[in-house]
Amino acid sequence: MTADRSPAVQAIGLHASIGGSHVLQGIDLSVPAGGVTALLGRNGVGKTTTLRSLIGLVPPAGTVRVLGHDVAGWPTHRIIRLGVGYVPEDREVFSRLTVRDNLRLAETGPGANYERVYELFPELGQRSRQLAGTLSGGQQQMLAIGRVLLVDRRVLLVDEPTKGLSPKFVSEVVEVLDRVRETTTVLMVEQNVHVVRRLARQVVVLDHGQVVHTGQAAELEDEDLVRRLLGVSA
Amino acid sequence: MSTFIAITISGLALGAVYFLVASGLSLIYGLMDVLNFAHGVFLTLGAYAGWAVAAHLPQQNGALFLVTAAAATAAGALVATVTELLLIRPLYGNPVGQILVTIGLDLALVGLLLGGFGANSRSIQVPGWLTGVTDAGPERIPNGDFVALGTGLAVLGALTWFLGRTRYGIIIRAGAENRDMVRALGVDVGRAFTLVFAVGGAAAGLAGLLNSVVFNSGLVDPMQGDQMLIFAFIVVVIGGLGSIFGAAIAAVLVSLVQEYVTFYAGGGSGLAQLGNISVVLVLAIVLLARPRGLLGRTA
Numbered sequence: 334m335t336a337d338r339s340p341a342v343q344a345i346g347l348h349a350s351i352g353g354s355h356v357l358q359g360i361d362l363s364v365p366a367g368g369v370t371a372l373l374g375r376n377g378v379g380k381t382t383t384l385r386s387l388i389g390l391v392p393p394a395g396t397v398r399v400l401g402h403d404v405a406g407w408p409t410h411r412i413i414r415l416g417v418g419y420v421p422e423d424r425e426v427f428s429r430l431t432v433r434d435n436l437r438l439a440e441t442g443p444g445a446n447y448e449r450v451y452e453l454f455p456e457l458g459q460r461s462r463q464l465a466g467t468l469s470g471g472q473q474q475m476l477a478i479g480r481v482l483l484v485d486r487r488v489l490l491v492d493e494p495t496k497g498l499s500p501k502f503v504s505e506v507v508e509v510l511d512r513v514r515e516t517t518t519v520l521m522v523e524q525n526v527h528v529v530r531r532l533a534r535q536v537v538v539l540d541h542g543q544v545v546h547t548g549q550a551a552e553l554e555d556e557d558l559v560r561r562l563l564g565v566s567a
Numbered sequence: 568m569s570t571f572i573a574i575t576i577s578g579l580a581l582g583a584v585y586f587l588v589a590s591g592l593s594l595i596y597g598l599m600d601v602l603n604f605a606h607g608v609f610l611t612l613g614a615y616a617g618w619a620v621a622a623h624l625p626q627q628n629g630a631l632f633l634v635t636a637a638a639a640t641a642a643g644a645l646v647a648t649v650t651e652l653l654l655i656r657p658l659y660g661n662p663v664g665q666i667l668v669t670i671g672l673d674l675a676l677v678g679l680l681l682g683g684f685g686a687n688s689r690s691i692q693v694p695g696w697l698t699g700v701t702d703a704g705p706e707r708i709p710n711g712d713f714v715a716l717g718t719g720l721a722v723l724g725a726l727t728w729f730l731g732r733t734r735y736g737i738i739i740r741a742g743a744e745n746r747d748m749v750r751a752l753g754v755d756v757g758r759a760f761t762l763v764f765a766v767g768g769a770a771a772g773l774a775g776l777l778n779s780v781v782f783n784s785g786l787v788d789p790m791q792g793d794q795m796l797i798f799a800f801i802v803v804v805i806g807g808l809g810s811i812f813g814a815a816i817a818a819v820l821v822s823l824v825q826e827y828v829t830f831y832a833g834g835g836s837g838l839a840q841l842g843n844i845s846v847v848l849v850l851a852i853v854l855l856a857r858p859r860g861l862l863g864r865t866a
Contacts, residue, residue, distance in 0.1 A: 390747050413753035425748045426595045427741045441753035480752065 334509050341366040341518040342387060345396040349379075349386045356382045358542035359395070364535075369519040371550065373449075373541035373563055380522040381422055383539065384490045387417055387520075388412045400487055412448075416442060418481030422492040422522070424473040428466025432457055432476055439480040446516040450479040450559030453509050464566070468556060478509060489513060491499050491521040495528055526553055526563070538562045573706040574830050580712035582822035583719025588724060588799035589806065591647075591767025596741040597809025600662065601655060604669040605773055605798030608676040609643045609650075613772025614691075614779045614787040616642030621692040628694050631856060635691070636776055643772020644765045649760065650766035656757070661826075673793065673851035677815065688786035689769050692781055698785070711781035718777060722770060723815050730811065735762055743809050761839040801846055805853045807829035807863020814862055821846050 340363040347360035356379045364370045386393040389409040397405045404412045411421065427435050432440065436450060436457075451458035454475040459511050460468065465476055474494065480505055481489065493495045494510065503525070510532055513519060523529050530553050538546040553559055587608060595603050607769060611746060617639035624631045658664040699709040730736035738759045741747045749756050771792075776797060779787045802821050806813030829842030853861065 384781055387753060408755070408757075409747075409750040410753050410755045413751060419751045421748065421751065425745055427744050431738065433749065434741075438741055438749065438754065439752045440734070470692055472622060495795070501633055 335383060339366070339401060340364055340398070341400060342520055343398040344383070344387065344393075345398075347383070347386060347393055347395040347397060349382055349391045349393050351382060351391060352526060356391075356542055357393075358544070360430045360539070361544055362537060364520050366518050367514075369521055369532045370532040370535045371533035371535060372520060372522045372539065373529065373538050373567075375393070377406055378539045379542045381492055382493050384419070384522060387490060388417060393515070394486050399415070400418075410441075416486055418486040418489045420477050420481055420494060422496065424477040425463040426468070426473050426480075428463055428464065431462050432468070433461040433464055435476055436461075436483055439483045441483055444485060444517065445483050446485075447483065450483055453482065453512070454479050454505075458469060463515040471498050471505075474502060481522075482509075482513065486517050489517050489519045489521075491519060491523075491524050493524060495523065495525050503528070526559060529553060530558065533563050548551060569704050569706040570830075570846040572703070574826050576708050576712050576716070577818060578823040578826035580616070580719075580822075583715045584642060584774050584778050584795070585802050585822055586719050586815050586818035587722055587767065587770045587775060587777070588795055589802040590722065590811055591770045591820055592799055592817070593803045593809055593814045594726075594739070594763050596671065596803070597660070598739050598746075599655075599760050600643070601659075601665050602615055602662070602669070603655075603764075603767075604666060604755050604768065605650060605676070606669075606795070606799070607780040607792030607794075608673045609647050609768045609771040609792070610775035610778070610795055611680065611787075611789060612646050612676065613639035613643040614775035614791060615684070615689075617774065617779070618689050618691045618787045624692070628703065629821060632694050632747065635693075636773060639776035640769045641771045643775065644769035647685035647768020647771070648761060650768075651761050654790055656760075659760075675791065677789050684789065686789065688783075688788040691776070691785045693785055695781050697780060709781070711777075715777050715781045718773065719818075722773070723811070724822040726766075726811055729766075735759060735792045776780035788850075796847065801850050803860075805850055805860055807860030809860040810860070813860055813862030821849060824849050 342364040344360050344362040347357050349357040360383055372432060374380050382391055385391040387397055387399065389407055389412055390539050396403065398411055399417060400415050402415060436447065456472060457475055457479050463472065468476065478494065495546065496505050498506065507528055510519065514532065530550060533550040536548055536550050536553065537544055588606065592603060593605050595601050620638035621635045621861055624634065650672060654668050655665060659669060697711055699710050719794055730740060738749060742756055742759055744779045746756055775792060778791060779785060783791065798821060802814055803819045805821065807816030824845050825842040828845040831843050
């Protein structure tokens, strides 16, 4: 049996600026197909900008390859339609639309599978007619993840999926991502080292807009390394 | 009392026309943040298209007036679509450029109309019943008022259905809230932008025809759109930028105030403009009390 060894997502010399600030300063990143790669780093080092650059929400300079396509300069919707899902930091659900309409927006192709979403997050099914803005933070995160899982994705970019959630919702989100990683390549920004240890196979650490470390998630058992790279204790 | 009812119906009919113009402006701003100063000329071109088609029809009756109305609507939609594709699309994210290019387009198209048809008004052929009146007790209500009012309500219903029930409507509402996230779900927002322009232009084209037929004695002239645009902008601001229901409420408010003041306080020749001035006063009061308009979104 031969496996496709080409990375699912790759950035070479990726630069990006926001409002005149040069945030990404030559990111070299390779996300292998399958499993979870965690993107780590202190606040403000460019993790979110990296995800947004990969799908064109922040205009990138440099090479960006997604599922074998050179996508730098492509409009965002075209990159997404390659089979990419994006769960943003702070959920960004459409507060004035119902849960159902939030999901419906993600119906960009055939094969929308509402049953799968409602099976993963039963609460979304019960609240399908509720305005998304009236959901709790945890429920909004379920919706943000649920809507990208409405159709099959080959790559998922997830930005801080457990940020600000209660332990109950953290467990639920982790369980879903655990199931998703069996069939989908996941690039995940996450501050919670325990979640990273549980889900990730590879970790990439950013600092000052550059990759400063790439290794196996198991290395995060080394508390000195964690403290040195992330400035937190594990 | 009966005069009051007649003026109220006339005000509501005028409000329906204001709503047709303002709804497009409001939708375009709500989704795209584009202040479209060429919207008035979409209205004028719709009226001219109606005039041109009606002139080639053998005899006007109800069915053929629908053809005339369809031509006006289609002309507005077509011009708006071409405007979005050729002029607005390259200028997204450049509000000053958009304002300049839409003002320039308005001036250019009005100039072309003046050059092509002259400054004199043209008369649209309309069915006889449309210029007739309906006896309502001692008052006689122009049939055109009922047509304008019915059209306004039908367009409000259609837009409500479109925005609430269709996928494109959902995209438009979501895009007004967070455009980037709509893109990040794989939606081609550019198509929605073009569609919104087309819908806005269609409503403006229809408004142009109704304005000529109901409020301008069936006459079409090159400046009618720009005159209407001022009131449409006032309606949009009072209603709240981006809100269709806000535009509907504001259109009724503005037109009723305008009609009542014009009739009851401005009947004398020296006070003929009092109705228009009162509209500006309403705008000032609403903005002082509620800066984002009646139903507008917060910045």
